[in-house]
Amino acid sequence: MxxxxxxxxxxxxxxxxxxxxxxxxxxxxxxxxxxxxxxxxxxxxxxxGYVADVHARTLAGGTSTSVGLLVHEIGDPYFTEIASGVLRVAAQRGLTVQIGHTGRDPDSELAQVRALVANRVRAIVISGSGFVDARVQAPVKRELQAFQDAGGRVAVIGRHHLGADAVLPDNLAGGRSITEHVLSLGHRRIAFAAGPAALTTVADRLAGADQALRAAGMRLADLPVVEEAFTRDGGTRAALRILDEHPRTTAVVALNDDMAIGVLAALRSQGVVVPQQMSVAGFDDVAVAEHLSPALTTVRLPMAGMGEQALLLALKEPSARPRRRSTDHHLVVRESTAPPRP
The missing domain is CATH 1.10.260 (434 Repressor (Amino-terminal Domain))
Known part of the structure; x- marks a missing residue:
């Protein structure tokens, strides 16, 4: 045939x-x-390729009034703020948003993408880290490529291997800035509470930290990098491990604010006073960061703006090559960091 x-x-x-x-x-x-x-x-x-064709006919008829948003952790304030930006643009355009939660699981991500395609959304925004190994997301890439070939649109937030328009958080420079700050206070016994090394966000932020450390005559490879889930509970577990395995640590740099909140909770439960006995820094500057006790020193990313930019990219006409929009970052110094005690 x-x-x-x-x-x-x-x-x-x-x-x-x-x-x-x-x-x-x-x-x-x-x-x-x-x-x-x-x-x-x-x-x-x-x-x-049939679903994509059905989707294309839906677009041609002007009947698709929904877009999809996939996030790693629906309870993480980082993704909540990104979602607010996506929802704001969608409301301005008269669109509804279908939100899915992947839990940083590639198989779940693939299933969620297929469900959105089957539901005939106009565009898909994928928010959160990609994977260092491009092969991990190869099935999702094929699914999204078929979706785009048939008229659908895709944009991602973070570094991915998906061949789509992207909004790129300033992770490398941000990792360098927060580490430079901790070093400038006089800390040398620094530990990092990190998510899985397989995530591009973690890799990029650690790479920035390594740049700052090397400028100070140190190396990341010589310091504790404790990998746990990139979540609040993961931060708690990482802090307890640091206290147990590296008791002379004077500063913990958590690679996102959710982990930093978990670190603060663990230190409080162990009677460790922040910042007098241990400095703690985070990354993202979620809305709650300034209201913690002590208020969290962190790196500010324009999360709601990232969500807005991503959906605006996804609603544009396709270009010959994937478009890139880079963000800035700002170091926000608050009460959770201070010089180490003599």
Missing amino acids: AQRSRPRLVDVAQAAGVSIAAASRALSGAAGVSDAIAGRVREVAAEL
Whole structure:
């Protein structure tokens, strides 16, 4: 049989082993098919390119009034503030936003992308770190490429290997700035509370820290870098490990504010006074950072603005090459850092 450039519904049904009616209900989200069958039909349709074609017809008819937003941790204030920017632009354009939570799991990310495509969103914004190993996101990249080829639009926040328009937080320079600040106070016994090294955000912020350390005659490789989940609970676990394994530490640099909040909680539970006995710094400057006790020294990123920029990119006409929008950063010095005690 000759290959068709635009597969028909019957092709999807045959490949998935279901009736045409069942395939149609699965792709439209209508009742009458099980989740397992619907998932199989959507997967086959995505492989054949049929979902993308349905999406393109939806766009052509002007009926798609929704966009998708995928975040790593829906409870992380970093993503909450990014979402606020996306929602603001969507409201101005008369669009609704479907939000999905991936938990930094590539398989979950792929499933969420497929669900958004099947729901015929106009555009997809993926917020959060990519993965250092490009192979991890290769299936998502293929899915998004088919979506874009058929008229959908994609933008990402953070460094990804997805071939899409991107808003790039100033992670490298920010990592350098926060480390320079801690060094300038006189700290040399510094520990880093980090998320998984497989994440590009973690890699970039640590690379910036290493630049600052080398300028001071030190190396990141000679200091503790404690990897835990890039979350508040992960910060708590990292701080307890630092106290146990590196008791002479005088400053902890957490690679996001959520981890820093966990670090502060762990130190408080152990009777360690901040900043008199231990300085703590974070990264992002989420809204709650200035209201902590003590208020958190951190790096400010324009998170709501990043969300706005990403959706605006996703709503533009496609360009020949992926567009890049870089952000700035600002060091915000508050009460959680001070010189080490003699």
